[in-house]
Amino acid sequence: MEYRPSDIEPKWQAHWREQSIYAAKFPSDKPKYYVLDMFPYPSGAGLHVGHPLGYIASDIVARYKRHKGFNVLHPMGFDAFGLPAEQYAIQTGQHPASTTEANIDRYIKQLNRIGFSFDWAGDMRTCEPDYYRWTQWIFLELFDSWYNLSSGKAEPISSLTDHLSTQGSEGLKAHVTDHIQPCSASQWAAFSPKESEAYLQQFRLAYRSESTVNWCPKLGTVLANDEVVNGLSERGGFPVMQKPMLQWSLRISAYAQRLLDGLEGLDWSHSIKETQRHWIGRSEGASMGFDIEGHPQQLAIFTTRPDTLFGVSFMVLAPEHSLVKSLTTAAERSAVDAYIDQASKRSERERMMDNKSVSGAFTGAYAIHPFTKEKLPIWISDYVLASYGSGAIMAVPAHDERDHAFASFFKLPIRQVIDPDRSIMVESDFLNGLTVEDAIKASIDRIAKDQRGDRKVQYRLRDAVFGRQRYWGEPIPVVYRDGVPEALSTEELPLVLPAVDAYLPTESGEPPLARASDWTSAEGLPIETSTMPGWAASSWYFLRYMDPNNDKTFAAKEAMDYWGQVDLYVGGSEHATGHLLYARFFGHFLNDRQHIPFPEPFKHMVNQGMIQGISGFVHREEGSNIYLSKALAKGRKTQKIHVDISLLDKHDAIDLDRFRAWLPDHADVVFEPANGPIIVEREVEKMSKSKYNVVNPDHIIDEHGADALRLFEMFLGPIQQSKPWDTKGLSGVTSFLRKVMRLMDRVEDIEGSKDEQRVLHVLMDKVERDIESLSLNTSVSAMMIAVNQWSEMPKLSKASMKDFAIILSPFAPHVAEEIWQLLDGSESITLVPYPKLNKAMLVNDEITYPVQFNGKTRFMLTVAASADKAAIEAMVMADERSVKYVADKTVRKVIVVSQRIVNVVLS
RNA sequence: GCCCAGAUGGCGGAAUUGGUAGACGCGCACGACUCAAACUCGUGUUCCUUUGGAGUGCGGGUUCGAUUCCCGCUCUGGGCACCA
Structure with missing residues (x-):
């Protein structure tokens, strides 16, 4: 057949x-x-x-x-919002929806030809209002939530306002970015709408804040940390700079510890879990306050090495630190201002390119060492990051590389407090003689007792910026009443993307949505003009597949109870710190608010490798039009030029006629040998x-x-x-x-x-x-x-x-x-x-054993499966072929591994 | 620099708990069929100085026996990159 x-x-x-x-x-x-x-x-x-x-x-x-x-x-759908379609729309004026649809049609045709057993029932596309209605709904849930540290989960804002109106901020334990101003119940009651919203913004899991963002001028939008690669945008490779902006963010930092702990139970590859652990970046240490000479405020620092407290010889603040202005003395003002100016102009990329050179400026102010009462000069330098810890450090040059480089450069004192031979504390007052480990504990106990600070766990994971100044994304369902953000009601969803005359920012630099003439609520209030980032839709799509056509909720509870977690998730490892972390965050959050029955969406995951292409290169003699076969290129100065692999036959020879046609500007090419074959060089590269x-x-x-x-x-x-x-x-x-x-x-x-x-x-x-x-x-x-x-x-x-x-x-x-x-x-x-x-x-009736002498296989012996070890040994030793190998040597031992092998050890 | 993963013929790769290294396939060579080519089928194919020896990136170790376990390197790929 x-x-x-x-x-x-x-x-x-x-x-x-x-x-x-x-x-x-x-x-x-x-x-x-x-x-x-x-x-x-x-x-x-x-x-x-x-x-x-x-x-x-x-x-x-x-x-x-x-x-x-x-x-x-086994469903399939499309992640249909995204920058490429929008870039194309800007160039051609075509609506991104139409190009996206054309691309999807092509994908479906291609996929169907491969014979996949996909359930297309949902025909799910994240750019459809039926879908993004629920993305917007989840955003509203985040807006309506705060993270209660007492219960250890997200709760509705109503439980926070209840607390505030009865006890004020007294006894409130919440995850917030900074310390919140205490507020009594009566003060809370007296707040204007604007004041109360400003207060609540400190708690909401979706909130607006003025923060330094990755701004990409070419794309005209902000990017998340994971979308910036080496200072360039992941999409397009455009330069990215730091810029303060009022932005929607999600408080993923509230979930840092749970996202870390949750990894334990997941059947994921070791390296993806490691990458996430890194990204979350937990470090344990102490936070403490240093008094400042002549100032009422304290300088808050975070350190993982409180044991080296007596090795501190100066303090360093990030140039953006809020205390810099008030601390700087008149004498140092111009130098400090010049330094701040210079630091802000350097892009993240520049800073990374040169992380060897040391720079900084002295503020003229001094902190007071809590124990020795020594005066410690306060410096600013861009090696301290405003966004990590408190944006300030105590510098211990003897035991930290960067502090050491800084101290050497500016001729600041360097003080050893750990004996390098015995690894115990010296010159350290009450810590003397302790090991590092014990000293960390003892120092924290002491500063806690003195009420100068406490044990503190710090995470590298930052809150995720959640707004894009772009057109082709989900509109954020928020309106502004007198500038105060207010959530749309869920009945008003979906908030459908408006028609615009162009997909570019307005003259005044506002996002494209500001071009829409009727971008106001039913009440006439202006609607938010930024849209959601690409990862909004993909953070929960696995839930929609369970009940794709439901118009009452994003997925019925019964469906989610039945289908539960994803048993097997297959995809690329490049999403380790983006999609996979955000999806887990959404999972934990929706679980906290009892919308889904599990916190971790993907139980088992496998990451497929890349299929690489085998490129073909033809040698062209430098500065000429002569193309050489591989063998002739040796010893000559040539450039290697990509040749489309469809022009090659199975012996790697180029189809010369088609090659000429393929390069319109090279009609007069010369081949060597003139009549071919021109053999190409092969190399494995990314496809x-x-x-x-x-x-x-x-x-x-x-x-x-x-x-x-x-x-x-x-x-x-x-x-x-x-x-x-x-x-x-x-x-x-x-x-x-x-x-x-x-x-x-x-x-x-x-x-x-x-x-x-x-x-x-x-x-x-x-x-x-x-x-x-x-x-x-x-x-x-x-x-x-x-x-x-x-x-x-x-x-x-x-x-x-x-x-x-x-x-x-x-x-x-x-x-x-x-x-x-x-x-x-x-x-x-x-x-x-x-x-x-x-x-x-x-089971076989017979087993064929390889017989080894001193570990070398010499012959095969077939034995009945029922034979025991002694019988097998006897048969081996009785075999005539054994005689030759034993010869005059002594048999020391015969090892019989049943079902496997026989090894005769000779001396 | 730090963290993670990997390295086996000409190529992709295989090898339960340590037990015949190179399964399976490609490529290549030879042969059959054919006027011929393609297809198909068959045989061979780790290397060498071949009664034997060496061999799983390199150097050691444990073991009767190591691709597999341990120690020290080299290289390749990925992640992070002033994270206090």
Whole structure:
């Protein structure tokens, strides 16, 4: 029987679609399994062969779990808001919605051809009002929440206002950015609306604050920390600078500890968990206040090394620190102002490029050492960050590298307080003789007793900026009454994105939404003009899939109780500090407010590696138009130029006519040798349009079929690893599929032989274990081995072939369905139960042992499986081949490892 | 600089708890079929100075036995980067 993918694939895809065979059922008595892919942003470039890698793996698991009797939720949708569509809109004037839709259509076509078992029921796109209505709703919930440290979770603002109106701020324990001004119940009652909102803003989980943000002038928007890479924007690579701005933010910092603790229970890769731990950046230490000479205020600092308190020789503030202005003496004012000015002009990138040079200025003020009463000069320097800790440090140059560099540069005293040989404290008053560990404890106890400070845990994780000055995002459902932000009511949602005449900021620099003529509420109040960032929608989309068409709530409680956490999440590791952290934050928050039944959304996650391209380079002699074959380039000065890999044949030779046509400005190129072949140099790089090494799955499917594409992507290697794509290798899996179809010629309705069945059960055992551990490359090998073995047998039973079709179907669903229909014809193979493993079939009657002498394998010995160790040893020693290896040596020991090996140790 | 992951033939990769290193596939070589090419099929394919020896990035160690465990390096990929 011949294998014709172009006939069978469209046929079964249409059949599956008509039967809606992949629709998840709810309610259902079956156990559930939720397997999710990170949904794509539909870019204009379409899919290349690297994109579906993870989707194929998750699809195999989804299909396997269906055979295993699970009710599977395996959805797909689109992360449809985003900058590229908007940039394109700015250039062309086309509405981003229309380009986005065109891109989505293309994606769906491409994905459907691969034969994925997606449940498209929701047709979910985050840019649709039906979806973003709930993104806005979640924002309102965040706006209406504060973090109560007493209960350890987020609560509605009403519980805060209740507290304030009865007790004021007395006894209130809340997560806030700074210290809050105490407020009595009567003061609270007397607050104007503006004052009370300003007070509440300090608590709300969605709040506005004047803060230093990453401003990208080219994109005209602010960016989150994880969207800035080396001082450049992640999207587009434009310079990013620091700028103070009034911005919406989310108080993710309230969840720092829980996000850290929650990692423990997650079955995620070690490195992603480490990356998140880093990003959260917990450090333990002490906060304390230093008196300032001639000033009523104290200088608050944070240190992880309170043990070195007696090694302090100066203090350093961030240039932006609020006390700088009042501390600076008249004599130092001009130098300090000059330094502040210089520091603010340096972009983050510049500061990073040169982190060796030391700079700073003396304020003229002095802090007083709490114990020695020594005067400590107060300096400012940009190596102290305003946004971490309290923006001020006590400098201990003897035991901190940066302090040391600073002290050396400005000739400040350096005082050792730890004996380097014995690691104990010296010159440190009451700490003398203690180990570092004990000294940290003792010093904190002492400063706490003196009421100068206390133990403190500090996190690196900052609140997340939640506004973008862009058009193509979710409008923030907030209006301003006399400049005071006020939430829209949930009945007013969705707040639909207005039409605008251009997707650019206004003349006065306001975001594009300010162009909309009617951007006011029903009451006539102005609506917020910034929109939400890209990660807003993706932080909760996994919930919407559970109940995609619900118009009463984002997902019904019963649906969420049933589907629960995502059992398997497949996606790229590049989202470690963005999406994956924000989604966990939303999970914990929604769980606190009792909207979802679990805090952690993704129980088990696997990160697929990148598929790299194998670029082709032709050598061009420098300063000429001469293109050289690889072998001729040696010893000559050449430039390597990318050649589109579609112009290459399987021997890496360039199709010269098409090459000429491909380079319009090089019509007069000269080749050497003149009539070819011109062989290119190959190199593994990232797969990308600009490197002309992109392989489009459509072309692979046209030529080899979707089943071959799926098998090959898996066969390439472990899913987590990055590996280059070489289309040549595809012939291996296509010839496997041909062999499978040829096997059909030999199928008869007979009882299968024991050997035949053993092949089946060995395969089943291997594939089941492989799928559970996502080791899908070895499953493909195992299937190849089984088919090779069966191909050597004269006949194959129909029963074995049917079972094989089921085992194959998660990987190559089209061929499997074709075989199933030919042999059975009852229903789709999709929901047929998996064959049952018979462990007894795995046992052999005989075992062949490798026999080693001093660890070197010399011969094989086949023994009945029932033989015991002594019997095996006797047989080995009695074997005539042993004589030669023993020769005149003494047998010291014979090691028999049952089922495995025999090793004879000779002296 | 710090943290994490990895390194196995010409290539992608395989190897349960330490137990025949190189499964499976590509590529290559030779052969069959063919006027010929492609397809298909068969045989071989880690290296070497081949009755044998060496070999899983490098150098040591533990063990009857190490790709696997331990110690010290090198290189590659990823993350963080003045975080007090």
